[in-house]
Amino acid sequence: SLSDRLTATFKNLRGKGRLTEADVDATVREIRRALLDADVAVPVVREFTGQVRERALGAEVSGALNPSQQIVKIVNEELVEILGGETRRIRKAKTGPTIIMLAGLQGAGKTTLAGKLAKWLKGQGHSPILVACDLQRPNAVTQLQVVGQRAGVPVFAPHPGATSELEHPAGDPVAVARAGVEEARQKLHDVVIVDTAGRLGVDADMMEQARQIRRAIVPNEVLFVIDAMIGQDAVNTAMAFDEGVNFTGVVLSKLDGDARGGAALSVASVTGKPVMFASTGEGVDDFEMFHPDRMASRILDMGDVLTLIEQAEKSWDKDEAARMAKKFADQEDFTLDDFLAQMQQIRNMGSMKKMLMMMPGAQNIRQQLEQFDEREIDRVEAIVRSMTPHERLAPKIINGSRRARIARGSGVHVSEVNGLLERFGQAQKMMKKMAQGGGMPGMPGMPG
Ligand code: GDP
């Protein structure tokens, strides 16, 4: 699996440094294969991996993750984002019943879902009613009635021998939908779930009927139900339904099967609509809120690689802090390498600056933070990297000609090398003081 292949590379690559184009391409190739294995539609795979590649090439290098891990992290973030980010909740009506309409191909799992959704909502204290608007298949109405019974919710359905449109609007799904919503209003149901007919393939009549139902009842949500096993057809089907009924959310059904769920990514990617629920079996309770993060790792077939990544990121900070603490306990010298490592730590914290800026009571450090420029870290890094190992350990030997050489090597002015050495000297003093006082090392890279 992708997980195995990437884990093998993880072992030797920790903290390798910059993401090279070769690293990115090798990992992106594995990702592409994983997505195709998961049956994500080909054009979606192409666009997605293109985006990932671009982002990975421009990515800041994390000290905690090796290049593959870092790319996987990016891939995961992008997947979660496309799949809907945070799990979205059902939009409720401000007045009157909340109307939920189901749409999708025949056999997608709409009728089954109607029961699951109803039972789930009932469990949350709602009083749903189901409306049977699939008048196409002979047994569709009976099927919904059985489903309703299992869920313990009433079903509004037309009678075959109907006479008056309002009481028994047989034959016309649009009239049934309208009457069903009216029934809900009168009997004070706060949710109406409207089941509709599907065809085996998308066809104009069926879509027109769904469109008319939508227009007649103005639903709060139109949920597009799609079989997780649909594979490459997902894109065309989703686009047809999006154009036809402009659905507001997606439900992925039959996720209990082997399908890795690539359809979720295909649909979400081409329509921009969030996946909201997952159907995971034939039973009325086989239903859950959709979790984009879980789906992302299922699509990638990542096992616990994502957990590994999280742990690596957490332990990096701890490792580094522990290393520094030990150094001071041992009264070792604070070197330019340590100085650089601390600067990188600051960078790894990424949005720390933004976060601190928003915190109340941070007035006194705010001024310092405003002066803190992340590009400064790049310059410091370049300068330190232009020094020899010996110079880094014993900066005292860095005389005028060495300074000139270092400046040339790192592409900065000599005055910047001087400035860095001066700040380093101050930091070193500060660290010594803290070591004697037993305090925690601070962030000497910070100007102020
Ligand atoms: P509809 O035509 O869209 O209304 O689809 P149905 O609700 O009638 O479902 C079609 C078939 O798929 C039925 O045999 C269901 O029992 C089955 N089905 C629906 N949802 C799921 C699911 O999540 N998992 C599994 N394994 N079967 C399902």
Ligand code: MG
């Ligand atoms: Mg049905």
